[in-house]
Amino acid sequence: MARRLSLFFVALVFAACTPEDPRKPAQPRAAQPPVPAAELPADPFSDGDRGTKADPTRSRPLIDGVEDARLLLEQPEWGNAERLANYCEDSIARAQIVRRRLQQAGRADADVIKDFELLRREVDTAEGLASLMFNTSPVKQVRDAAQKCEQDVAAFGTEVSLDRALFRALAAVKVEPLDALSKRFVEHGLRDFRRSGIDKDDATRERIKAINARMVELTQSFRRNINADVKDIAVDAKLLEAMPADWLANHAVDEQGRVRVTTNYPDFYPFETYVADDALRRELYEKFALRAFPLNKPIIAEVLKLRKELATILGYPSWAEYIVEDKMTGSAATVEAFITDVASIVRPRAVADLEELLARKRKDQPGAKAIETHDRFYYVQQVRKERFDFDPKSVRPYFSYPAVKEGVLDLYAELFDLEFVKLEDAPVWHPTVDAYEMRSHGKLIGRFYLDMHPRENKYSHAAAFPIQSGTASGRIPWASLVCNFPNPADGDGKALMEHSDVQTYLHEFGHLVHHLLGSHKSDFVGLNGFNVEWDFVEAPSQLLEEWGWRPEVLQRFAKHVDTGEPIPAKLVDKMRGAEELGKGLANQRQVFYAAYSFFLHSVAPDSLDLDAFTDEMYAKYSPYPRLENGKIYCNFGHLMGYSAIYYTYQWSLSISKDLFTRFAREGLLNKETAMAYRREVLEPGGTKDADELVKAFLGRERNLDAYKAWMQKAPGK
Ligand SMILES: [Zn+2]
Structure with missing residues (x-):
């Protein structure tokens, strides 16, 4: 977004x-x-x-x-x-x-x-x-x-x-x-x-300005140093057979029969996921964990000092306390309690995951003592394959873009009582872009564009862009979805999507609908649309992802591109089981990041020993021991943009799980429930505190029970 x-x-x-x-x-x-x-x-x-x-x-x-x-x-x-x-x-x-x-x-x-x-x-x-x-x-x-x-x-x-x-x-x-x-x-x-x-006073404001200007420079340097520090290893091509075919096709083999593998994401993640050789995975991970060291060490130290100085000038005991003030959490104490709670909720599941992965690792290395950081992707993938026999490629024929595109629009239309009218003659910035009106019982709610396929010079991720905010007195909200899904005009025309693409579409379209529906309650554009608290804004979109895991929803549009057969419920269950395998570990990792980012901004920066702090955080929150010489404080990019509030990911996830309880009880396609959700959560936009919206929909205060139940449920059960 x-x-x-x-x-x-x-x-x-x-x-x-x-x-x-x-x-x-x-x-x-x-x-x-x-x-x-x-x-x-x-x-x-x-x-x-x-x-x-x-x-x-x-x-x-x-x-x-x-x-x-x-x-x-x-x-x-x-x-x-x-x-x-x-x-x-x-x-x-x-x-x-x-x-x-x-x-x-x-x-x-x-x-x-x-x-x-x-x-x-x-x-x-x-x-x-x-x-x-x-x-x-x-x-x-x-x-x-x-x-x-x-x-x-x-x-x-x-x-x-x-x-x-x-x-x-x-x-x-x-x-x-x-x-x-x-x-x-x-x-x-x-x-x-x-x-x-x-x-x-003037002098203080001058100092604030200077700090902000310096922060912009430091932030840019921190990111530049991470991006620029691309390390690599040379790997015997014979050891890379398990890598995906398209990856292999894009990587040349040198005269000695070796392939250069870098710490860039498109190399790093598949390598850590598929390559069996333990020493090689460790070698690349160690390089990955050393990116931007030592260059970024003095930078993060200065950033922490400047943030603390700013917070002090503005009257807050710490940067953490300052930055959460206008969030749902509102205070550092609430965030601390949340981190403690979710840490204790995910730990048993993570321990169970570790045991399962370690048992699998011992088949390769009898006597192995622990699952380590460099094992985390590989053994999850191994167990996933062996236990669920699930190959992500097997679902792609059910997700042909033209069918998914209409299917998601139809789903939203039915749930929230909307009509999407394609504007055939509307001028667009590229021939592949479509323009729509969103109506409800004939009343115009907003207009939007779908710019869904990759091309040169285009944003390479997926996001909902608000173009204009609407108002209660009739200013029409506009927005655009910008994605990079396969284009039916290319290749064999089937435009097969990954299931994760379908989830992305559901998620981003959720932001778009929030922006358009939420723009009609007030005449203040800043209180409309998805101008809600930062730690709430993802929850409505995370909620909508739940629909993408249900056979009864997917079968409406996920039909085999050649045979027309709807996606089998068993295949969806298998996919979900495989996806959830390792969720304890994955979420404990998220809790670790949340704790790291938050407590780094809670302690006094002058006496801070970054390595001692990092050891302490690993010991308390990480499912894996710290990688020897790993310098997370040099390459954890979110420390710039998110500073202390990485917790927002788990926070909004826990709210989306809670919101879903009412749908789970009353039916995913229950129109009354969906309309209540539209009325109580989406339409108010930012005119009320998010806590009020959630309470109005659930009829009670939110809590972590649903998050806990989800976490305790074993994958595939
Ligand atoms: Zn989002």
Whole structure:
């Protein structure tokens, strides 16, 4: 999922906290000349006509020479870089006008609130479009314009977040008489301002700025050092027979009959999974664990000190305490308790996994004492193969892209009472992209694109990109799915997907539906869509993955590409059993990462001995002993983007397991349950705390029982 700005930009102050890849820091824009009052933008709450009425003459430019978002979205010219650049500049110019209006003292509270909303809204579409185009446009000039736009919007956001006149204007608003949503908007805005240090004196704010600038540099260096440090080993080609055929085809054998295997993921993971030779697997793993050492050691040490200094300046006892304040967890104590709880839940399952894997390892090495880090992929794969006799290739003929594409749309349509109407004539940025409207009983909910196949210069993972946030008064939300699934136009035309692709589609489409359905409850775009707490945002999508494991769901669309036979229930069960094998170990590993990232930011960095700390974390939380000389603090990339909050993965997973209990009880395809979920969890977007949403749907406080039951259940049982 592509993460967006917070309520109004303040999230960008700590660029290192967002999980996106850092880009070149943007240059601050020159101050805009004053604009005559007659050209001031319209009331943001009256823009209901922008998205709902068909008459294009109604979407007049707000100020001379400026297009509005609706015109740009409904009559797009995707290959026109100049239009995107102009629109972006105009958006920021309009936002600057609003900003200057907000800097004036003594305005009515209602006007101040509206202008804060307008400030965000003016750049909302530019930012969304730019992010999408940077990642998908086949036209280089458009990608360049999009990149510049993203940087300009980010720079504007930083300026806004540091603007004390704006903070004073918001702080002067009397909260008491406000309605609940306006109150939430103001309170979140003030919280975000304070978290950026806006209420500190000039010297302190200068120091904060300097720390943030330094953090951007350090983050980029840390990542660059990991990416650049590619180590390798030379392996006798005869020892690589178990590697996948396409991997072998892509790796040349040298004159001595050896193949170069690197620590890059496309080499590392299959090698650790399939190669039987213990010493070789260990050798490559040891190199992998040494990436970016020693270069990143002083960098992580400095990062930890700067984060601690920032937290102290802002009045928090630790960075961990600071960073969780605006999450569901809210306090370091809650995260600590969670880590302790899940650690004790996964341990028995992990111990059982270790015993099973060790018994298998002893067939190869009688007297083997332990399963070690470099065994973890290989022996899971061996036992998986032997116990479940499952070959992932065997399900691919059931997942032909055209059938899966329609099947997933149909599933969502049925569950959530939606209609997906393909817009046959809509202009798109590439011939393989499809445009849709999402409707419910004829009412337009939102519009979206499916950009589903790989091509050059396109984003190489899978994500839902919000293009525009919607509002209760009729601003239509837009989004796009960007994936890399097989293309029916290639090869034999069957476009067979892996089951993991089907899961990815269910997951990302879940984000998209959340964004569109969640955009109609308030007139604050920052409270709509999937602008929920960071540690909740994955839960709804993780929940939807459950449908991809059920025969009764898969059989609706997973039909053999040659025979039309629905996927056998037994095959689905086998697939699930194989998938769950080793789940104790895999999840304990996740808990280890969570503990490592969290406690690293809880301890005092000045007296921290990174190696002693690492030993302690391994002893307490890891299912495997630390690899000798392993330097996780140099190559654990999430320490930059996620800092202390790697726990969010397990946290949202535990919530998705809890949410699923009601579906498990009432039926996966039970429409009433699904509609209750739509109403209580998806539609409110970020207008309520996630805890409230979950409680409303479950009819009780959430708990870890479902996560525990799932973890205790043996694979294949
Ligand atoms: Zn996601």
